[in-house]
Amino acid sequence: MANIEKITDANFSEKVLGADRPVLVDFTAAWCGPCKAMAPAVEDIAREYDGEATVYLMDIDESPDTRHGQGIMGVPTFMIFNHGEMIERFSGSMSRSKLAAALEAVVADAG
Amino acid sequence: MSQNRSSLLALIDNAERSGKADSALPFYATPASEIAAFASQHALDISFVYLVMTFATGDTAVWRRMIEALPEDADTRLVTVRWISWLWDDPEIGFRARIQDSVMRANGDAICALHHRAIRGEPVARSAWRQARAKLLPSGDSDAVEAAAAEGIAAAAWDLDRSPGVATDMIYPWKAILFAEIGRDLEWDTSKQKAADERRNHMVAAARAHAEAAVEKARKLGELSSEQLENVATSPLYQNAYNQGANDFLTQFPSELDRYGDRTRVAVADLYRQGREGLLQQIESLSAAPVSTAT
Numbered sequence: 472m473a474n475i476e477k478i479t480d481a482n483f484s485e486k487v488l489g490a491d492r493p494v495l496v497d498f499t500a501a502w503c504g505p506c507k508a509m510a511p512a513v514e515d516i517a518r519e520y521d522g523e524a525t526v527y528l529m530d531i532d533e534s535p536d537t538r539h540g541q542g543i544m545g546v547p548t549f550m551i552f553n554h555g556e557m558i559e560r561f562s563g564s565m566s567r568s569k570l571a572a573a574l575e576a577v578v579a580d581a582g
Numbered sequence: 583m584s585q586n587r588s589s590l591l592a593l594i595d596n597a598e599r600s601g602k603a604d605s606a607l608p609f610y611a612t613p614a615s616e617i618a619a620f621a622s623q624h625a626l627d628i629s630f631v632y633l634v635m636t637f638a639t640g641d642t643a644v645w646r647r648m649i650e651a652l653p654e655d656a657d658t659r660l661v662t663v664r665w666i667s668w669l670w671d672d673p674e675i676g677f678r679a680r681i682q683d684s685v686m687r688a689n690g691d692a693i694c695a696l697h698h699r700a701i702r703g704e705p706v707a708r709s710a711w712r713q714a715r716a717k718l719l720p721s722g723d724s725d726a727v728e729a730a731a732a733e734g735i736a737a738a739a740w741d742l743d744r745s746p747g748v749a750t751d752m753i754y755p756w757k758a759i760l761f762a763e764i765g766r767d768l769e770w771d772t773s774k775q776k777a778a779d780e781r782r783n784h785m786v787a788a789a790r791a792h793a794e795a796a797v798e799k800a801r802k803l804g805e806l807s808s809e810q811l812e813n814v815a816t817s818p819l820y821q822n823a824y825n826q827g828a829n830d831f832l833t834q835f836p837s838e839l840d841r842y843g844d845r846t847r848v849a850v851a852d853l854y855r856q857g858r859e860g861l862l863q864q865i866e867s868l869s870a871a872p873v874s875t876a877t
Contacts, residue, residue: 507613515744518744566736566737566751567747568733568737569733569755
């Protein structure tokens, strides 16, 4: 997913909790097949909401502190934040429309 | 037969012979860029490749059936659009029949119309797709089946050029529809689900105990190599004993609580069979009648 920035424990606070616009984080792992299947959907959402929200990827194996801190029990997990507050959380595969609707609701509130 | 189709059928033959379909043909974990390259190489629309690989589930016979049924120079994007319309409209399977609200039905119809406009080459703005999705957000008083049916058609409301995988997204809400209908039939509620989860935990514990006892017995008899002992949980001995333990538990303690799980498993298998058959129908429709993109 070349067009989505990957974040780690080192910059999660700055990029997500300190962001001034809605953020969708896709918690993923290299070994996770469903995460790979969801990857095109996450890319589509990143393109669709470019300029309105930011989408990041986080590999849970490379970022154990955030994994524990956010209580990630499985992947894929998607979390939507606004001004540092976690607004929505989903686990497992889903349609891009469902994920987009949740993000759009936060974007609308933020606007 | 076109060169593209011959080379693809040869690839399917090789995959069949080698028994390694997933390394030769795209599957759910194949990166999007490789799916796009595969589609381009074989002159197929990417959205069509997503559908075939989803319903083939690694079965080369399904790939062969789909590709052999394609007419020469078929417009495979049209197959995808017709499949979306079929899953929306079909009187038995379709999502449309699950929605009572006439406005919501019309909003679903509008999404199919947008796809047909796009395939005729008419421009459809990104905002039109977005508005179409927004109109299908369930209201608070929608029941679970109706809400999932609306989500099902909303799942397809994206430009296929930019988002070729959206037709397969319809499968998630399709499952949700079927599960909600089964739940309604069985009057399934959270307390029954909690009890079913507890029963499953007991079954897993019994199956693990059975498998571990089988491994211990084999170890004492010296029947396991050191390599097998390192990966014992994935060994056939462990897996077979685990399955036997689970079956013994289910036979010894039959319960009505298994009905929901049993029915949803059957429903998912039916979903994939129906989706496959529906896709084949759309492929065959290309040669059965002149190409029409009218809605």
